[in-house]
Amino acid sequence: MSDLVFDVKNVTLRFGGVVSLNDVTMEHRRGEILAVIGPNGAGKTSLFNSLTGVYRPQEGTITLSAREGHPISVIGRGAHRIAAAGVARTFQASRMFSALTTFENVKIGAESHRGIGAVGAMLRGPATRRDEKASDDKTMELLEFVGLKDQANVLSASLSYGARRRLEIARGLATSPVALLLDEPAAGTNPAEKLELANLIRRVRDELGVTILLIEHDMKLVMSVAERLYVLNFGSVIATGTPEEIRANPAVIEAYLGSSETQTSEAS
Amino acid sequence: MTPELRARLGRLASFFAIAALVAVMTGPSGSNDSPTLGFTQSFAQPYSYFGLFRGQRWMVFLTLALVVLGLHTLWRRGGSGVRSKAQSFRQTFDAPGRRRTSALSALVVVAVVALLVPHLITNPGIQSGIVEQVLAYVILALGLNVVVGWAGLLDLGYVGFYAIGAYVTAWMTGRLPIAAPFHHPVSSFAAIPVAIVFTMLAGVILGAPTLRLRGDYLAIVTLGFGEIILVFSNNLTNVTGGAQGTNPYIPSFTFRIGGIKYLFGNVGYYFLVAGFVAATIVLFRLLEHSRVGRAWTAIREDEVAAESIGINPLKYKVMAFAIGASVSGFAGAVTASQIGVVYPNTFSLYFSVNVLTLVIFGGMGSILGVIVGSVLVQGIAVYLRFYPPSGYQASDLYMYLGALLIMMMIYRPAGLVPSKRRRREIRQAEAGIGHEGDVLLGEQP
Numbered sequence: 086m087s088d089l090v091f092d093v094k095n096v097t098l099r100f101g102g103v104v105s106l107n108d109v110t111m112e113h114r115r116g117e118i119l120a121v122i123g124p125n126g127a128g129k130t131s132l133f134n135s136l137t138g139v140y141r142p143q144e145g146t147i148t149l150s151a152r153e154g155h156p157i158s159v160i161g162r163g164a165h166r167i168a169a170a171g172v173a174r175t176f177q178a179s180r181m182f183s184a185l186t187t188f189e190n191v192k193i194g195a196e197s198h199r200g201i202g203a204v205g206a207m208l209r210g211p212a213t214r215r216d217e218k219a220s221d222d223k224t225m226e227l228l229e230f231v232g233l234k235d236q237a238n239v240l241s242a243s244l245s246y247g248a249r250r251r252l253e254i255a256r257g258l259a260t261s262p263v264a265l266l267l268d269e270p271a272a273g274t275n276p277a278e279k280l281e282l283a284n285l286i287r288r289v290r291d292e293l294g295v296t297i298l299l300i301e302h303d304m305k306l307v308m309s310v311a312e313r314l315y316v317l318n319f320g321s322v323i324a325t326g327t328p329e330e331i332r333a334n335p336a337v338i339e340a341y342l343g344s345s346e347t348q349t350s351e352a353s
Numbered sequence: 354m355t356p357e358l359r360a361r362l363g364r365l366a367s368f369f370a371i372a373a374l375v376a377v378m379t380g381p382s383g384s385n386d387s388p389t390l391g392f393t394q395s396f397a398q399p400y401s402y403f404g405l406f407r408g409q410r411w412m413v414f415l416t417l418a419l420v421v422l423g424l425h426t427l428w429r430r431g432g433s434g435v436r437s438k439a440q441s442f443r444q445t446f447d448a449p450g451r452r453r454t455s456a457l458s459a460l461v462v463v464a465v466v467a468l469l470v471p472h473l474i475t476n477p478g479i480q481s482g483i484v485e486q487v488l489a490y491v492i493l494a495l496g497l498n499v500v501v502g503w504a505g506l507l508d509l510g511y512v513g514f515y516a517i518g519a520y521v522t523a524w525m526t527g528r529l530p531i532a533a534p535f536h537h538p539v540s541s542f543a544a545i546p547v548a549i550v551f552t553m554l555a556g557v558i559l560g561a562p563t564l565r566l567r568g569d570y571l572a573i574v575t576l577g578f579g580e581i582i583l584v585f586s587n588n589l590t591n592v593t594g595g596a597q598g599t600n601p602y603i604p605s606f607t608f609r610i611g612g613i614k615y616l617f618g619n620v621g622y623y624f625l626v627a628g629f630v631a632a633t634i635v636l637f638r639l640l641e642h643s644r645v646g647r648a649w650t651a652i653r654e655d656e657v658a659a660e661s662i663g664i665n666p667l668k669y670k671v672m673a674f675a676i677g678a679s680v681s682g683f684a685g686a687v688t689a690s691q692i693g694v695v696y697p698n699t700f701s702l703y704f705s706v707n708v709l710t711l712v713i714f715g716g717m718g719s720i721l722g723v724i725v726g727s728v729l730v731q732g733i734a735v736y737l738r739f740y741p742p743s744g745y746q747a748s749d750l751y752m753y754l755g756a757l758l759i760m761m762m763i764y765r766p767a768g769l770v771p772s773k774r775r776r777r778e779i780r781q782a783e784a785g786i787g788h789e790g791d792v793l794l795g796e797q798p
């Protein structure tokens with residue numbers, strides 16, 4: 086059996102009468118770039134929210150093995166615990182701390198996994214100062230990594246769309262994650278930014294060794310970056326395979342790819 | 354009529370309305386025989402305000418309203434020149450080196466004034482008023498600021514912790530119908546740490562189950578908590594002494610050096626509480642700029658995003674609650690020993706609202722703002738108590754506080770001395786940036 090970061094088995098998630106995820110089974114191998122595609126409303130974000138402990142599926146199991154051989158069950162754990170276990174994510178509509186600077190946004194991520202200690206914070210002993218310095222250094226490193234170093238002291242709300250996406254990625258990476266989940270990171274960005282983003286995603290995996298799960302509408306981006314894909318439609322997995330296999334899959338073409346041209350052009 | 358003119362007339366009309374309303378509401382109340390008394394007196398009786406204006410009540414308030422309107426218009430239109438000057442002035446002072454020296458000299462001035470106050474003001478009544486009504490409220494507001502300003506939690510039951518602090522002090526010193534712990538009353542000084550621990554625990558016990566609630570629900574729960582404490586302190590007569598209050602007097606602080614026993618008078622209390630204020634400022638400043646402070650900001654701005662990077666909102670909220678509660682407990686303990694009696698009727702909702710007003714008025718999240726706001730508002734309250742202008746009734750104060758809040762919300766929503774982060778948040782909220790509520794799904798088509 087291969088080494089899985091996420092092992093999703095027969096997960097069903099309902100909201101009243103709406104079935105957002107219907108008996109979804111998915112394997113996410115350590116170190117791979119996996120993509121989830123599907124038309125709007127297919128349940129992609131719901132899947133993300135289930136993987137990160139934000140939603141609580143009624144049926145099935147989700148096992149997270151942040152470290153090999155140390156599986157934990159995601160369902161029933163709070164979002165912050167899954168994050169602390171090593172899963173970082175970005176949001177479809179970017180959610181930065183908009184009244185804070187770029188630097189502060191990332192720094193919060195860098196220090197969030199350290200224990201809280203109001204007393205230590207108030208006394209500001211040597212250990213606290215050392216931690217603070219470490220967080221600062223890590224923050225600067227990550228800002229450089231995503232190409233936001235020049236805008237470190239800019240209010241995050243004044244960043245461009247593309248820069249916000251990269252900021253969210255840096256903030257997620259600051260938590261030293263095992264897996265990074267990206268929810269439509271290219272939405273609202275221009276072609277040049279899309280290219281940069283594809284590069285960044287590859288670098289995150291290759292240089293930092295972070296496993297990546299990607300939701301994306303832009304077919305060109307997905308097909309160029311992802312190594313394997315799952316296709317969702319109406320909450321069910323209708324296909325899985327390499328980009329070539331997916332492109333050739335008639336069910337996918339009918340459900341999704343056939344209409345994707347119009348969708349992407351509408352979206353941009 | 355241009356929209357510009359219409360807007361200005363509209364503003365004028367609302368000022369008239371507010372002026373009339375304030376005049377009536379602060380005027381004498383009506384009675385069964387003449388229910389319109391408040392109204393007629395407001396509009397027909399001569400009145401003087403702080404001895405400054407003479408005329409009829411409505412005229413007084415109209416004058417005030419017009420002055421405010423005039424100032425506001427000036428600020429809006431002709432003010433840009435003044436403002437840019439103020440800005441360049443500020444910039445020269447904001448130059449890093451200059452800024453540090455100016456902050457330092459300001460600090461020295463404040464410290465000197467603080468040292469002089471008890472010697473300049475020798476009236477013992479006013480002295481104790483300054484301790485109970487000003488300094489204690491500065492502490493209370495600093496504590497509530499952690500909860501409201503930093504963690505973003507609306508706490509309407511803040512008075513509950515103050516009450517617990519006061520009653521624990523009465524209990525420890527053996528002034529309650531129930532016996533002191535181990536039948537061994539201690540000095541009121543020794544009671545302080547116990548009061549702090551108790552209120553901190555109370556904060557955790559109340560906070561842990563309820564802080565999962567959001568916004569309005571939390572406000573209602575805390576409101577309920579405050580009321581429960583009030584009812585208990587009134588009705589658990591054989592524990593709290595009931596509405597008559599505690600008995601006998603809670604001793605003032607004393608300490609001995611060698612054979613000399615020193616009894617804290619007003620001045621002693623003044624310096625004790627002022628010292629605590631100073632310590633709180635230093636500690637809270639460090640806290641604000643620590644990762645705890647940043648985590649609070651993150652939670653306040655976007656709880657979902659904060660959780661996604663591993664911040665446990667509940668833990669940080671409980672922490673804020675416990676810190677706020679223990680600060681409130683300290684204030685309760687000190688005032689209890691200074692006044693000597695604990696009366697339940699002190700612990701009404703008004704108290705919590707009063708402290709909240711100070712925080713909002715001064716500037717949520719801003720330590721300096723909260724202090725300036727508290728000193729200003731509570732200082733005026735003490736002044737009015739000892740030098741009431743003719744026609745002023747003590748209960749008018751809340752009326753003015755309310756009006757003050759409304760004005761602040763319209764013209765300076767981030768408070769007197771706004772915190773940098775809060776000001777940004779408000780500006781962004783007005784511009785429609787950032788998140789409201791729980792939009793996990795992102796932009797749905």
Ligand SMILES: Nc1ncnc2c1ncn2[C@@H]1O[C@H](COP(=O)(O)OP(=O)(O)O)[C@@H](O)[C@H]1O
Pocket residue numbers: 100103104105123124125126127128129130131132794
């Ligand atoms: N919190 C929620 N409450 C109600 N319905 C939801 C919720 N989250 C998702 N859904 C529903 O689940 C379905 C899938 O949505 P989503 O996961 O956002 O799709 P996608 O991200 O693929 O566009 C939609 O019908 C959506 O309305």
Ligand SMILES: [Mg+2]
Pocket residue numbers: 129130131177794795
């Ligand atoms: Mg989605």
